Amino acid sequence: MPLLGRLVVDYKNYMINDFVSKDDLPFFTTYGRFITAEMYLKAGFKNTWATFDLFVRDLPEGRNFLVFAGLEHVVQYLQDFKFTSSQVKYMKDYMKLSPDTIKYLRLLKFSGSIHAMPEGSIFFANEPVIRITAPI
Numbered sequence: 001m002p003l004l005g006r007l008v009v010d011y012k013n014y015m016i017n018d019f020v021s022k023d024d025l026p027f028f029t030t031y032g033r034f035i036t037a038e039m040y041l042k043a044g045f046k047n048t049w050a051t052f053d054l055f056v057r058d059l060p061e062g063r064n065f066l067v068f069a070g071l072e073h074v075v076q077y078l079q080d081f082k083f084t085s086s087q088v089k090y091m092k093d094y095m096k097l098s099p100d101t102i103k104y105l106r107l108l109k110f111s112g113s114i115h116a117m118p119e120g121s122i123f124f125a126n127e128p129v130i131r132i133t134a135p136i
Contacts, residue, residue, distance in 0.1 A: 023084050025077060031095065038101040040136050046104070049112075050136045053128035068121045068129050078110040078132075111135060 040046070056066060083091070088106050091097050097105075112134020123129050 022080065023087075026081060026083050027087055034091070034095055034097060034101075034105075037105065038097055041101055041104055042098075045136055048136055049133060051131060051133045054130040054132070055126055055128050056123075057125060059125050065122045065124050068117050068123055069119055071116050071119055071130070074116075074130060075114060078112075078114065081110050082108070 040048075059066065083105055088102060091102050091105065112132055114130065114132055116130040117123060121129075
């Protein structure tokens with residue numbers, strides 16, 4: 001099990017560290033992302049596919065490159081992605097999202113594809129390391 005300080009990344013167990021569980025991860029975003037999802041649904045983009053690239057804009061000072069790692073965790077996260085009943089209740093009670101958006105998010109499952117560089121690959125700033133294509 002990889003260890004970084006007190007952060008333990010182990011998707012086979014429930015807790016990621018002393019404060020965060022796997023169930024918390026879908027809510028690690030901003031309110032604006034939920035509003036964006038609602039606007040996409042209202043605009044008729046429910047079955048529209050899009051591609052998103054993950055990259056590092058700037059490297060830390062003194063670094064010329066990074067080494068790619070963590071793909072297994074990304075894949076596991078996407079496979080397990082779901083909102084809990086308490087998160088759905090929170091969306092209903094406090095986020096003021098439409099019933100259609102809440103239903104869509106409650107049933108949301110990852111159905112896209114993931115393309116990534118192999119673990120251990122060297123990469124540079126602004127170079128895509130993971131490309132995800134999925135319905136928006």
